[in-house]
Amino acid sequence: MKILEYVEAHEKWRGECINLIASENMSSKTMDRAVCSGFMHKYAEGWPENRYYQGCFYVDKAELEGNSYFYQLFEPEYVDLRPISGATANIAMFFGLTRPGDTLISLHTSNGGHISHAQFGAAGLRGLNVMTFPYDGEEMNIDVDKTCEMVRKESPRLIVFGASLFLFPHPVAQVKDAAEEVGAVIAYDAAHVLGLIAGKRFQDPFGEGAKIVTSSTHKTFPGPQGGVIMIRGLAQEQAANFQWATFPGVVSNHHLHHMAAKGITAAEMLKYGEQYAEQILRNAKALAEALHEEGFTVVAEHKGFTESHQVALDFKEFIGKWAAQTLEKANIITNKNLLPWDPVENSDNPSGMRLGTQEMTRMGMKESEMNYIAELFRKVILDKEDPESVKKEVIEFRKDYQNVLYSFDQDQPE
Numbered sequence: 001m002k003i004l005e006y007v008e009a010h011e012k013w014r015g016e017c018i019n020l021i022a023s024e025n026m027s028s029k030t031m032d033r034a035v036c037s038g039f040m041h042k043y044a045e046g047w048p049e050n051r052y053y054q055g056c057f058y059v060d061k062a063e064l065e066g067n068s069y070f071y072q073l074f075e076p077e078y079v080d081l082r083p084i085s086g087a088t089a090n091i092a093m094f095f096g097l098t099r100p101g102d103t104l105i106s107l108h109t110s111n112g113g114h115i116s117h118a119q120f121g122a123a124g125l126r127g128l129n130v131m132t133f134p135y136d137g138e139e140m141n142i143d144v145d146k147t148c149e150m151v152r153k154e155s156p157r158l159i160v161f162g163a164s165l166f167l168f169p170h171p172v173a174q175v176k177d178a179a180e181e182v183g184a185v186i187a188y189d190a191a192h193v194l195g196l197i198a199g200k201r202f203q204d205p206f207g208e209g210a211k212i213v214t215s216s217t218h219k220t221f222p223g224p225q226g227g228v229i230m231i232r233g234l235a236q237e238q239a240a241n242f243q244w245a246t247f248p249g250v251v252s253n254h255h256l257h258h259m260a261a262k263g264i265t266a267a268e269m270l271k272y273g274e275q276y277a278e279q280i281l282r283n284a285k286a287l288a289e290a291l292h293e294e295g296f297t298v299v300a301e302h303k304g305f306t307e308s309h310q311v312a313l314d315f316k317e318f319i320g321k322w323a324a325q326t327l328e329k330a331n332i333i334t335n336k337n338l339l340p341w342d343p344v345e346n347s348d349n350p351s352g353m354r355l356g357t358q359e360m361t362r363m364g365m366k367e368s369e370m371n372y373i374a375e376l377f378r379k380v381i382l383d384k385e386d387p388e389s390v391k392k393e394v395i396e397f398r399k400d401y402q403n404v405l406y407s408f409d410q411d412q413p414e
């Protein structure tokens with residue numbers, strides 16, 4: 001049996017990489033302790049202090065305390081840590097708030113929308129009629145006027161903002177009036193930007209008009225793989241449907257070890273979230289600027305490249321796959337990405353690449369390290385240096401960034 005060897009080899013390798021996957025992060029040892037704990041061997045169906053199984057007293061305390069940190073960070077009226085992933089949270093939202101045949105407006109996958117919002121994904125599985133936001137590829141954002149027109153004409157049941165390729169805040173506030181006129185509920189999928197919102201460095205979806213926020217808990221919010229749903233201002237009946245859709249709709253037992261870990265991460269974000277989010281954004285800007293200086297086409301130059309943790313590269317030819325695979329040989333981990341102007345048939349080999357700075361920021365990197373990473377990109381992609389020799393540089397460079405910062409690990413002796 002070699003599975004443990006693979007796990008350990010993976011961990012060693014990850015410590016020697018520059019990981020720029022925008023949807024991943026590193027957990028603190030404090031959080032790992034909860035994930036690897038006896039909470040994973042317990043059943044706690046139901047609500048804290050109202051369970052179907054006995055023996056949940058400590059689980060209840062942990063869930064209530066974890067919830068309290070989410071209330072402080074995001075000020076919802078109701079928080080639910082039970083969804084076991086961001087997609088599960090979205091499925092609960094679709095089942096709780098819509099009926100088959102209802103219209104949903106969400107972002108097309110070629111414009112950065114997530115598959116769970118798509119006709120061929122969870123939204124379609126619910127039988128929704130999915131329409132996609134009119135999008136402005138130049139601005140890398142949703143077209144406000146055309147969207148308001150579409151909302152007034154189509155009277156959707158639900159409008160879901162949020163994306164997987166997400167450079168700039170979405171126009172939630174600008175679409176709110178049109179949504180209210182036709183009785184549409186605005187939801188916001190914060191999977192990518194939850195940590196930035198927690199750190200008060202991105203838009204405030206509830207403040208701008210969203211009544212539901214769904215999210216993953218492991219991207220810029222550096223928690224365990226999992227999901228969360230929060231609501232504010234939803235009619236009581238809708239809120240009740242929503243709770244039912246979560247349990248017993250999409251989870252029976254939730255994953256208690258992950259639930260505890262989400263709470264710990266929220267507590268870490270209360271303490272360090274603002275500093276962390278600030279540095280993520282600085283690093284994303286620095287990386288974008290440095291890549292531009294090195295000769296790459298970085299998307300949205302006229303808008304300052306990015307206001308999130310992400311940077312998008314446009315190779316201007318269909319080499320996204322080659323670029324990601326070649327960088328991987330140098331221990332630089334990225335993903336190819338469809339850009340709005342790519343033909344959808346090219347999703348396996350698009351012209352773009354998406355990068356995220358959240359993980360390397362958590363490992364302690366700052367602006368000067370972003371400049372160095374851009375140099376490494378130039379060597380591998382533009383100068384076509386041997387990636388195996390660049391890999392040696394990466395491993396050496398990475399030795400100085402081995403501790404998880406902006407976390408309770410900082411407060412504790414080794």
Ligand SMILES: Cc1ncc(COP(=O)(O)O)c(C=O)c1O
Binds near residue numbers: 189216226
């Ligand atoms: C916008 C968005 N929503 C939902 C999800 C799904 O999250 P999970 O992988 O936790 O199911 C993702 C994942 O990348 C995402 O980018």
